[in-house]
Amino acid sequence: MAESFLILAQAGGTNPMVNVGFIALLVAIMYFVMIRPQQKQAKAHRDLLTGLKKGDEVVTQGGILGKIHLVSEQTVTVEVANGVRIRVLKRSILAKGAISDEGAKPEDKDKKEEK
Template sequence: MFVSPAYAQAAGGAGGAGAIAQFIPLILIFVIMYFLILRPQQKRAREHRDMVAALKRGDQVVTNGGLIGKITDVKDEELTVEVAQGVKVRIVRGSVAQVVSTVKPVAANS
């Protein structure tokens, strides 16, 4: 019914190798989370930051709110987007979700 004193004394603490083996699954979970969640999220954030930095006048964009329009003016952190003829909206650069079409630079005639 009760555990004999001999068994209780024989069960000692885990050794150095046993303690490390207990942390291996935890370490593997963090490594898997890094490669499946954190790394792709950082890559998407970097691509969005590059896309926002490359915005220029004439690009057709979609905002996070769903507005589709053409950029008419670019300032430091502010864009003016024409969503309809004569209707212009000022938005923050970071609110651009994607670029639908870009304007190709015109070659200089020499």
């Protein structure tokens, strides 16, 4: 019985350290491909939220465009039109910056073509 066990152990021939190294390599790949980019994205979003101030143009996760009127600890008041203000959670702000309205005013295009 002991002889057959030795024969099977020798027949396997793979070093257990190779398996440990392979698993460590897979963990390292998972870290650099999945975990690290997600951490960078979360940090960038935290930095965006801490840098919000009155007058910034923002986009919410729901696609609402507006200008910040008031910033509090957990909420932001966004002015979406003249005199129309909504309160949203600060964490629902997706991006900051000017948004272009390329197709919003067809009258302007007609005026430019006439000139």
